[in-house]
Amino acid sequence: MTEVKPVSGFLNILKPPGMSSHDVVGYVRRVLHTKKVGHAGTLDPAAAGVLPVAVGMATRLIEYLEITDKTYRAEIKLGIATDSGDDTGKILTSQLDWSDFDMSTIEQVLQKFTGKIRQTPPAHSAIKINGQKACDLLRAGKAVEVPSREVTIYRLELLAHSHDMLLIDCDCSKGTYIRSLCQDIGEALGVPATMAFLLRRRVGDFTAEGALTLEELAEAGEQALLPADKYLSSMQRFDLNPKREKAFCNGLSSTVKNFTAQTESLRVYADGHFIGVGRYDKEREELLPVKVLGR
Numbered sequence: 001m002t003e004v005k006p007v008s009g010f011l012n013i014l015k016p017p018g019m020s021s022h023d024v025v026g027y028v029r030r031v032l033h034t035k036k037v038g039h040a041g042t043l044d045p046a047a048a049g050v051l052p053v054a055v056g057m058a059t060r061l062i063e064y065l066e067i068t069d070k071t072y073r074a075e076i077k078l079g080i081a082t083d084s085g086d087d088t089g090k091i092l093t094s095q096l097d098w099s100d101f102d103m104s105t106i107e108q109v110l111q112k113f114t115g116k117i118r119q120t121p122p123a124h125s126a127i128k129i130n131g132q133k134a135c136d137l138l139r140a141g142k143a144v145e146v147p148s149r150e151v152t153i154y155r156l157e158l159l160a161h162s163h164d165m166l167l168i169d170c171d172c173s174k175g176t177y178i179r180s181l182c183q184d185i186g187e188a189l190g191v192p193a194t195m196a197f198l199l200r201r202r203v204g205d206f207t208a209e210g211a212l213t214l215e216e217l218a219e220a221g222e223q224a225l226l227p228a229d230k231y232l233s234s235m236q237r238f239d240l241n242p243k244r245e246k247a248f249c250n251g252l253s254s255t256v257k258n259f260t261a262q263t264e265s266l267r268v269y270a271d272g273h274f275i276g277v278g279r280y281d282k283e284r285e286e287l288l289p290v291k292v293l294g295r
Contacts, residue, residue, distance in 0.1 A: 068204030
């Protein structure tokens with residue numbers, strides 16, 4: 001009798017506006033008839049774009065996707081500031097008139113936000129405060145003070161602008177809140193600002209160009225699943241012989257001499273099959289299993 005392997009792999013989903021990231025996970029569960037589904041990097045319901053989804057054993061690799069850099073396209077609405085940092089929130093301040101900004105002025109301001117910066121995430125977010133989501137604390141009527149954090153903006157490009165709108169592209173590190181960035185840019189210009197729209201164009205190697213709509217996923221089904229190692233290309237590859245494969249799959253370390261690890265995490269293979277993620281201990285000269293998927 002032929003053994004039926006459980007479905008496993010990654011999906012590159014183009015999340016539409018109006019759905020939560022959890023809604024997308026529920027949709028994937030129904031389409032693929034499996035409960036073991038998770039996503040990397042939450043997108044707010046109003047936002048659209050790339051949402052990496054893991055299925056089956058690949059859910060154990062989500063943490064490696066969440067630490068990758070991201071690319072966003074955002075529309076900044078000038079003239080209003082809201083409590084949520086986007087146009088779904090309650091208006092806190094508004095300004096009807098200001099002098100038009102020329103491109104040079106805007107680009108000078110954007111330059112100030114390039115590199116390592118400190119920003120304060122919005123209180124209307126899933127960021128944890130003493131183990132609880134800030135947004136849940138707000139809904140419970142509790143005061144929330146979100147600490148600032150350091151993030152890195154690798155690229156901030158002005159694509160278009162008008163009297164009350166800026167359109168920007170942003171390459172940034174994990175943990176960057178574009179809503180906060182939009183507010184801070186407005187403050188630097190001297191005008192209230194909020195995020196009017198957000199499109200996530202990239203999460204690591206997941207790109208909008210290669211993403212599937214939910215309708216396309218429904219048509220393709222399991223055929224849409226991509227190998228679990230496809231999006232771990234930044235990790236160095238390590239191939240095991242049969243003896244070391246057995247040890248690795250049993251959660252045991254293996255002695256490996258004269259090896260230079262170029263990345264902290266390693267993609268581990270046996271007989272050409274991706275079987276998990278490992279780490280090399282240079283002092284002990286050992287390969288240590290971190291995530292064992294098996295064949």
